[in-house]
Amino acid sequence: MKIKFLVPLLALGLGRVLAQPAxxxxxxxxAQVYTTAQNTDQRLSAGQAVPFQPAGQPLETQVCVFVDxxxxxxxxxxxxxxxxxxxxETFFKLPKPQQQEFMQAYYSPTAGIGYSLARxxxxxxxxxxxxxxxxxxxxxxxxxxxxxxxxxxxxxFIKQATAAAGGKLPLYVSPWSPPAxxxxxxxxxxxxxxxxxxxxSWADHYVKFIKAYEQRGLPIWGLTVxxxxxxxxxxxxxxxxxxxxxDYIKQYLGPTxxxxxxxxxxxxxxxxxxxxxxxxxxxxxxxxEAAKYVWGIGYHWYETWTTSGMLFDSERRxxxxxxxxxxxxxxxxxxxxxxxxxxxxKLGERYGHSMINDFNAGTVGWxxxxxxxxxxxxxxxxxxxxxxxxxxxxxxxxxxYTNCYYYIGHFSKFIRPGARRIASTTNREWLQTTAFQNxxxxxxxxxxxxxxxxxxxxxxxxxxxxxxxxxxxxxxTYVVN
Numbered sequence: 001m002k003i004k005f006l007v008p009l010l011a012l013g014l015g016r017v018l019a020q021p022a023x024x025x026x027x028x029x030x031a032q033v034y035t036t037a038q039n040t041d042q043r044l045s046a047g048q049a050v051p052f053q054p055a056g057q058p059l060e061t062q063v064c065v066f067v068d069x070x071x072x073x074x075x076x077x078x079x080x081x082x083x084x085x086x087x088x089e090t091f092f093k094l095p096k097p098q099q100q101e102f103m104q105a106y107y108s109p110t111a112g113i114g115y116s117l118a119r120x121x122x123x124x125x126x127x128x129x130x131x132x133x134x135x136x137x138x139x140x141x142x143x144x145x146x147x148x149x150x151x152x153x154x155x156x157f158i159k160q161a162t163a164a165a166g167g168k169l170p171l172y173v174s175p176w177s178p179p180a181x182x183x184x185x186x187x188x189x190x191x192x193x194x195x196x197x198x199x200x201s202w203a204d205h206y207v208k209f210i211k212a213y214e215q216r217g218l219p220i221w222g223l224t225v226x227x228x229x230x231x232x233x234x235x236x237x238x239x240x241x242x243x244x245x246x247d248y249i250k251q252y253l254g255p256t257x258x259x260x261x262x263x264x265x266x267x268x269x270x271x272x273x274x275x276x277x278x279x280x281x282x283x284x285x286x287x288x289e290a291a292k293y294v295w296g297i298g299y300h301w302y303e304t305w306t307t308s309g310m311l312f313d314s315e316r317r318x319x320x321x322x323x324x325x326x327x328x329x330x331x332x333x334x335x336x337x338x339x340x341x342x343x344x345x346k347l348g349e350r351y352g353h354s355m356i357n358d359f360n361a362g363t364v365g366w367x368x369x370x371x372x373x374x375x376x377x378x379x380x381x382x383x384x385x386x387x388x389x390x391x392x393x394x395x396x397x398x399x400x401y402t403n404c405y406y407y408i409g410h411f412s413k414f415i416r417p418g419a420r421r422i423a424s425t426t427n428r429e430w431l432q433t434t435a436f437q438n439x440x441x442x443x444x445x446x447x448x449x450x451x452x453x454x455x456x457x458x459x460x461x462x463x464x465x466x467x468x469x470x471x472x473x474x475x476x477t478y479v480v481n
């Protein structure tokens with residue numbers, strides 16, 4: 001029996017002892033550094049490569065960033081931004097050379113920062129020039145469904161971004177509100193709830209939208225159930241309690257996606273702030289009939305409206321409790337636009353602080369809000385003007401790069417889809433870090449200094465260290481070749 005069984009194993013090569021991969025070593029390697037720093041002209045600027053040398057036990061007096069590639073965690077899906085109506089309309093107001101510059105700046109992995117993920121809205125949101133729907137009033141069977149509205153600006157814009165990204169740009173979609181006639185307040189704005197008699201129609205609406213976009217050459221990777229389901233906003237909004245979202249997923253949306261042949265689309269629940277994230281996740285994921293449809297929990301960073309800081313522990317608790325459910329940062333931007341503040345350094349530091357901590361908490365994808373807005377922080381049909389990493393001054397026909405763009409670029413340019421996060425930590429609280437190993441083997445270590453002083457430190461990897469310097473209010477990426 002043993003001989004008969006062993007022969008086919010050997011024939012398949014399964015009888016061989018598989019060689020273990022060699023443990024990672026930085027010996028003989030160098031780290032190429034790229035830096036963006038306040039009060040300098042450095043913006044993703046390449047510096048001198050620093051060599052690794054043997055290093056023993058660090059002293060407590062030695063400042064270090066420790067990186068350990070032998071322990072890896074989540075795989076990166078991508079980093080990107082939202083392709084909204086506002087971004088699309090602003091883009092087409094720019095001269096052709098600036099349009100080309102914009103696309104290269106975001107989507108080229110070499111000349112730009114290599115965005116690899118995108119989000120867009122199902123219907124209108126606040127960052128549209130006005131409210132609109134895809135169906136006529138009281139059309140419960142959705143016979144009048146049409147995305148013709150989006151064909152003027154948004155669809156061509158997304159197609160250009162996809163082409164600029166090399167022909168592949170995973171896109172997920174989010175609704176802000178059902179049509180007014182489907183809601184109890186008879187208004188797309190100011191909250192309200194989906195009426196029970198339209199739950200199936202609304203589920204069918206997601207399927208119609210996804211198929212309409214795919215028929216126009218825009219593959220849809222995933223979707224969220226509802227943007228900000230606990231916020232009564234002055235713009236398009238719709239409310240779901242945790243129990244209502246759970247039941248809607250298991251009774252309507254999940255089965256309807258499967259029936260429509262879209263069961264492979266990644267369904268993301270919550271899509272709101274970190275503060276109620278655990279309560280929402282536990283309510284949905286503790287129900288097996290709902291959980292089986294859910295790929296991930298999406299979240300935003302606007303819990304700071306309460307004067308709280310960013311609540312990264314909420315992410316950690318969700319990830320610890322539901323390790324097989326993905327975490328996805330689905331939206332963040334800096335509110336209350338003021339053109340005089342486009343060069344404020346704190347804009348980018350908020351991004352760096354969030355991205356480092358979000359990735360360290362287990363997040364697999366990170367999506368900024370509008371990729372582009374005009375000199376007023378819009379267009380926005382309810383006056384909710386905000387910052388974007390790139391601002392188009394449509395009066396002068398030029399692009400303004402805030403430092404948010406560069407801070408995001410320290411992640412998106414050097415940490416590519418498929419990269420695995422690896423263990424990293426620092427021994428000084430004013431230095432923050434996260435690290436990933438890319439599929440080509442290169443290690444990318446992001447180090448952010450939010451302090452007012454220059455900090456020398458050792459980039460320490462498994463008994464090898466490279467001497468490095470972190471400038472005040474700076475972010476650097478070290479790429480270990």
